[in-house]
Amino acid sequence: MNLVRNHVLISIDAGTIMAGARAVEKALVDEIGKQGLAGEIAVLETGSIGATGQGVVIVVYPEGLYYANVAPEDAHEIVEEHLLKGRPVKRLMMTEMPKQQVIRKGKTGLLKEQPRIVLKNSGVINPENIDEYIAAGGYEAIERAFTELKPAGVIKEVKDSGLVGRGGAAFTTGMKWDFASRAPGQPKYIICNADEGEPGTFKDRLILEGDPHKLIEGMMLAAYAFGGSKGFIYIRGEYALSIERLEKAIQQARDYGILGDNILESGFSFDLAVMKGAGAYVCGEETALIESLEGKRGHPRNKPPYPVTEGLWGKPTVVNNVETLANVPEIIRHGAAWYRGYGTEKCPGTKVYTIIGNVATPGLIEAEMGTTLRDIIYEYAGGIKAGKQFKGALVGGAAGAFLGPEMLDAQMDFVNLREYAAVLGSGAILVMDEHTDIVDMLQSVLHFFKHESCGHCVPCRLGTKELVEIIDQIADGKGKAGDIEKMVKISEVMRDTSFCPLGQSLNLPISSALKYFKDEVYGRVPAAV
Amino acid sequence: MSEEKQCQCAEIQEEELYPRLEEVINQHRGKGEDLIMVLHKAQNLFGYLPRRAQEMVAEGLNVSLNEVYGVITFYNFFSTVPQGRNSVKICLGTACYVRGSQEVLDKAQKELGIKVGGTTEDRRYSLDVVRCIGACGLAPAMLVNEDVYGRVKSPHLVDILKKYE
Numbered sequence: 001m002n003l004v005r006n007h008v009l010i011s012i013d014a015g016t017i018m019a020g021a022r023a024v025e026k027a028l029v030d031e032i033g034k035q036g037l038a039g040e041i042a043v044l045e046t047g048s049i050g051a052t053g054q055g056v057v058i059v060v061y062p063e064g065l066y067y068a069n070v071a072p073e074d075a076h077e078i079v080e081e082h083l084l085k086g087r088p089v090k091r092l093m094m095t096e097m098p099k100q101q102v103i104r105k106g107k108t109g110l111l112k113e114q115p116r117i118v119l120k121n122s123g124v125i126n127p128e129n130i131d132e133y134i135a136a137g138g139y140e141a142i143e144r145a146f147t148e149l150k151p152a153g154v155i156k157e158v159k160d161s162g163l164v165g166r167g168g169a170a171f172t173t174g175m176k177w178d179f180a181s182r183a184p185g186q187p188k189y190i191i192c193n194a195d196e197g198e199p200g201t202f203k204d205r206l207i208l209e210g211d212p213h214k215l216i217e218g219m220m221l222a223a224y225a226f227g228g229s230k231g232f233i234y235i236r237g238e239y240a241l242s243i244e245r246l247e248k249a250i251q252q253a254r255d256y257g258i259l260g261d262n263i264l265e266s267g268f269s270f271d272l273a274v275m276k277g278a279g280a281y282v283c284g285e286e287t288a289l290i291e292s293l294e295g296k297r298g299h300p301r302n303k304p305p306y307p308v309t310e311g312l313w314g315k316p317t318v319v320n321n322v323e324t325l326a327n328v329p330e331i332i333r334h335g336a337a338w339y340r341g342y343g344t345e346k347c348p349g350t351k352v353y354t355i356i357g358n359v360a361t362p363g364l365i366e367a368e369m370g371t372t373l374r375d376i377i378y379e380y381a382g383g384i385k386a387g388k389q390f391k392g393a394l395v396g397g398a399a400g401a402f403l404g405p406e407m408l409d410a411q412m413d414f415v416n417l418r419e420y421a422a423v424l425g426s427g428a429i430l431v432m433d434e435h436t437d438i439v440d441m442l443q444s445v446l447h448f449f450k451h452e453s454c455g456h457c458v459p460c461r462l463g464t465k466e467l468v469e470i471i472d473q474i475a476d477g478k479g480k481a482g483d484i485e486k487m488v489k490i491s492e493v494m495r496d497t498s499f500c501p502l503g504q505s506l507n508l509p510i511s512s513a514l515k516y517f518k519d520e521v522y523g524r525v526p527a528a529v
Numbered sequence: 530m531s532e533e534k535q536c537q538c539a540e541i542q543e544e545e546l547y548p549r550l551e552e553v554i555n556q557h558r559g560k561g562e563d564l565i566m567v568l569h570k571a572q573n574l575f576g577y578l579p580r581r582a583q584e585m586v587a588e589g590l591n592v593s594l595n596e597v598y599g600v601i602t603f604y605n606f607f608s609t610v611p612q613g614r615n616s617v618k619i620c621l622g623t624a625c626y627v628r629g630s631q632e633v634l635d636k637a638q639k640e641l642g643i644k645v646g647g648t649t650e651d652r653r654y655s656l657d658v659v660r661c662i663g664a665c666g667l668a669p670a671m672l673v674n675e676d677v678y679g680r681v682k683s684p685h686l687v688d689i690l691k692k693y694e
Contacts, residue, residue, distance in 0.1 A: 015664060018677045053667050053679070199622035199661040237569070237606055238662055240675060278565055278604035281660065295564035296596075297603040313562075356624050356665040398623055430624055430665075444626040448660055454603070 006041045006083055007061040011123060013048040013209045014241050019055040020072070027075035028058075035079055047210020049123035052363045054094065059123075066094035102342070102350055102368055116366045117342070117350050118326045122210030127245055130252040133213040139258060141332035142220050146266040149332070154225035155181060158328065160336035162348040167193060167284070167321030168396070168425045169501075170347075170414035173328075176318055179308040181226035183316035188228040190219050191312065191319045193289060194235040194242070197281045198397035199448060200428035203352045204322035206364050208235075208242035211326070212249035216259070216272065218325030221332055222318060223270050231272040232312075234289055237279060246274050281452035285500050286319040288454070299456045300500035323352055323427075343369030347413035351427055357393075358385045358433040369413040373403065376412065377431060388433035392516060396425025398445045399505035402438070404516030422512065423505075438517045439524050443471045445509050453502065460503030463494040467506070479525035488514070546574050550582055554589035561592045564600055568607055577608045605659070613648045613655035615693040617641075618672040622661030629682075630669035634658065636683035640690065654690065 010016075010025050025043060032041050049057050055069035058078075065088055067078065074092060081087045102116050125132040133139070145154050159174030180188060192215060196204040208215060219231045235243055250272050253259040261269045280298045282288045287301035290312050311317020327349060331339045340348045347369040353376060356362045360382030367376055373393060377383065384390050392404050395412075401422040403410075410416065414424050432441070450464040467490055470483050491507040498504045514521055553570045557563040567590060571582050578601055587594040601607040619625075619634045638644060641654055648655045664670040667679025671689075678689055 014677060015667060015679070018664075018667075018679060052665075197661065200624045200665050201661075202665060238659075238672075275566070276569055278569065278606035279659075280604050292565065293562075295562040295566075295592075295600070297599050354665065356668070357627070362665070394623065428665075430627075432627070436627060441623070441627060444621070444623050447621070448623065451660060 004040060004042045008041060008043045008083075009046045009049075009059045009061065009123070010043060011047065011049040011057045012045045013206060015048070015052050016056050017241070021056045023072045024056045024058070024070050024075065027072035028079065031075040031079040032083070035084060037079070037083060041083055044126050045128065046124060047122045047127045048206040048364060051094070051361060057094070063088070067092040068094040102366055117330050118207065118323055118352050119210070119364070119366045120330070121214065122206060125211070127210055127212055128248055130213060130249065130256060133211070137333060138213055138329070139217055141329040142217055142224070142258075143264065145221055145224055145332055146264060146268070151181065151225050151227065154221055154332060157332060157336050158225070161331045161339040162336075162346075163324065163327055163331060163339070164347065164414060165321055166323035166327070166351065166427070168423065170424070173320065173324055176308060176320070177222060177226045179306075180228070180316045180318045183309045185315050187230055188223075188226060188315060189312045189317040190223045190228045190231040191289065191293065191317060192219055192231065192233045192322060192325055193284065193286065193319055194233055194239070194322050195277045195283050195289060196236060196322075196426070197284050198399070198426040198428055200356050200394075200430050201354050201397055201426045203354050203364055203427055205239050205242055207322055207326050207352070208239070209245055212242075212245045213253070214326045214329055215246070215322060216249055216253055218328040219272065220259075220263075220270055221328050222320060222325065224268050226316075226318060228318065229270055231270065232293060233272065233274045234277055234283070234293055235274060237276040243274055243276065250274070280454065282454040282500065282502055285502065288500070289319065290317065299454055344411065344413050344416070346415040351412070351424065353427045353429055355381045355429045355431065357431040358388065358436070359383065359431045360385050370411040370416070372409050372411055373429075374408040376429065381431070384431065384433050388435070391432045391434045391436055392438070393432060394430040394441065394509070395428070396423040397428040398448050399423075399501070399508060400425045400428065401508045401512035402441070402516055403512065406516070421508075423508065438513055438520050439471070439475050442509060442513050442521075443475050446471050446506075449502070449506055457499035457503065459494045460498045463490050463498075463503065464506070466490055474524050477524070477526075479527065481525070481527040483525055484514070484521060543575060543579070547581070547585070550574055550585060554585060558589055559591045561590050564590055564592060564597065565604070568597075568601065572607060576612045577610060580609075611648065611652070613652050615653060615674055616655050616657065616672070617690065618657045618659045618662075620660070620662050620664070620668070620670045620672075621658045622665065624661075624665035625669040628668040633669055633671065633681050633683050633686060636686050640687060653694070
C-alpha cells in the first residue's frame with residue numbers, strides 16, 4: 001500500500017454545499033485518479049473550517065494551506081501544480097486564514113495561540129466517521145467517568161470547572177446536574193437544545209455538522225452524572241445536514257456499544273433520539289421546548305417547578321445547549337483545573353461566536369472568555385470590511401444589546417457584560433460599519449419579535465405590536481414627539497411583566513440603542529427636537 | 530379543460546396518500562406526544578395538512594382536533610393550505626435585513642404576482658419569509674425547497690426561480 005503523502009480536506013457544511021462543494025470534491029477525486037495519484041493523495045470530508053462566505057474551502061495537509069472559492073474547473077490546476085509539482089496555486093490561496101486556534105489574551109509569541117476546546121475537531125476530522133473521533137481522543141472522557149470519577153465525581157469536576165450554560169442564561173451547569181441528581185422520580189431525561197433560532201447565530205449548527213460525536217459524548221456524561229437514561233436532541237427542522245450527521249453518529253455509537261444497554265460493561269444504559277422542531281423561536285426557552293417535545297404548542301410553563309425537578313412528562317429533566325455539552329468531554333478528559341486555565345475567574349473557558357455583518361472574514365470563531373470586542377473584530381475577523389469605520393455591534397442576537405465604539409475594550413464574558421447592562425447571549429456578534437442605520441436595525445429587531453411573540457401573555461403580544469407601529473412611523477419620518485419615550489416605557493413594562501425571556505429581553509436592544517446612539521435615534525424624530 | 534384535468538389529477542393523487550398516512554399513524558397510535566413528529570410526516574406526504582388528514586391524526590393519536598389545529602397554526606413549518614411545488618423562502622433575519630433582503634422580497638412578490646404566504650395559480654411557487662436560516666455569513670439568503678442561496682441580489686432572483694419547474 002502506498003503511503004498517503006497529502007491529505008486534502010474539503011469542508012462540507014450547509015454553506016459550502018450551497019457553493020458547490022460536492023462537485024468540487026468529485027472533480028478533485030477524478031483529477032487525482034486521472035493523474036495517477038490515487039494511492040498517494042486522500043480527499044477527506046470535514047465540517048466547517050470556520051470561514052463563511054468564501055465559497056468552497058479546502059485545506060491541503062501537511063502544508064496546512066487553505067484555498068477558497070474553489071470551483072470544479074480549478075481541480076486540474078490544484079492537482080497538477082500543487083499536489084504533483086508542489087507549487088501552490090497562489091490565485092486561490094486564502095488571504096485571511098480562519099483562526100483555528102484560541103488566541104490567549106495577554107500572552108505573546110508561541111504561547112499566544114492554543115488549540116481550541118469546543119471546535120477542536122471541527123474542520124479537522126471527518127464527522128461521519130466515529131473512528132476519527134475516537135482517534136482524536138473521543139470517548140476517553142466517558143471511560144474516565146466510568147472507571148475513575150463515577151457520577152458524583154463528574155458533577156464535582158463540572159462544578160469545579162465553573163462551566164456555565166452557553167445558551168444565554170449562563171446558569172452553572174454543574175449545579176443544574178446536581179439538582180437533577182437529587183430530584184426524586186424516574187426516569188430522568190437529558191435534552192439538548194439545538195433549536196438555534198437566534199438571528200445571526202449558527203454556532204450550534206456548525207458544531208453539530210463538524211463534530212456530532214462530541215455532543216453525544218457530552219450528553220452521555222451529563223446523563224451518567226445525574227442518573228439520566230434517555231436523551232433527546234431537539235433540533236431545528238431546517239438543519240437537514242446536522243440531523244443526517246447526528247442520526248448517522250448515533251447509529252455508529254450504537255454499533256460500537258457506546259450507546260445502548262450496559263455501556264462498556266459499566267452498568268450504565270443510555271440512548272438518544274433526534275426530534276425535529278417545527279419553527280418557533282419561543283421553543284428556545286426550555287419549558288416551551290419541553291412542551292413542544294410533548295407534542296404541544298410551545299408555550300412556556302410557569303416556573304417553579306423548574307425542569308430539573310418536573311420537566312419532560314413531569315420527570316426530572318436537564319436542558320443544556322449544544323455548546324455547553326460540547327465543552328464537557330474536554331473538561332472531563334483534562335480536569336477542571338486545566339479548564340480554568342482558560343477565560344476569566346468568574347467565567348472560565350472559551351466562547352464560540354458567530355461573527356457576521358460588515359467584517360472582512362465573517363464566520364465561526366472560538367475565543368477565550370474575557371477577550372475584548374476589539375480583538376474579536378480585528379484579530380479574528382480581519383477588521384471592518386473595505387477599510388470602513390466601526391460604528392457599533394449588536395451582541396447576543398436579536399435579544400441582545402447594541403454596543404458603541406466605547407465598548408470595544410470591554411472584556412466579553414457573561415458576568416462582565418452584565419455589569420454594562422449588556423449580554424453575551426448566544427454569542428452572535430453583528431458588526432455594523434459607519435453606513436448602518438440604527439433605526440433600521442432596531443426596526444428589523446422589533447419586527448422579528450412581533451412575529452415570534454407566541455401570544456401566551458398580554459404584555460408581549462400587545463407590546464411587540466405597539467412597538468412595531470411606533471418604529472415603523474419613526475423609520476418613515478413620521479415620528480411624533482414622545483414616541484421614543486413611549487417605546488422605552490412599553491419595553492420596560494414588558495421587561496417587568498412578560499411571562500418568559502422573549503418579552504422580557506426586548507428592553508435591551510431599545511435601551512442600548514438609545515444609550516449609544518441617542519442623537520441618531522432622536523435625529524429621526526424631527527418633532528422631538 | 531386541461532386546467533380541470535390537472536386539478537382532478539392532484540385530487541386523485543391526494544386520495545391515494547391517505548392509506549399511507551394511515552400507516553404512519555398506526556406506528557404512533559394513541560401517542561399524543563408524537564403529534565409534531567406525525568404532522569411532519571403528514572406534511573411530507575401531502576405538502577400541506579388537509580382537513581381530513583388533521584382529523585385522521587387527531588383520531589389516531591387520541592387528541593382533539595382542536596389541539597391538532599392549535600399545534601399546526603402555532604408552528605411556522607406547518608400549513609393548512611396547498612403549497613406550490615417549490616417553496617421559496619426569503620430570510621428577513623437581522624443580518625439579511627441589513628443586507629437588503631426586503632428588496633429581494635419586494636422583487637419576489639412582484640415577479641410571482643403573489644404576497645407573502647401565497648401560492649401562484651399554477652402551483653409552481655409558494656412564497657414565504659423566514660427568520661434566520663443560519664446562513665448569515667452569506668446574507669441576504671433565501672431558500673428554494675432545500676437549496677440555500679446566498680448573497681442574493683434582486684436581479685439574480687429571476688434566474689434562481691427559473692431553475693425550479
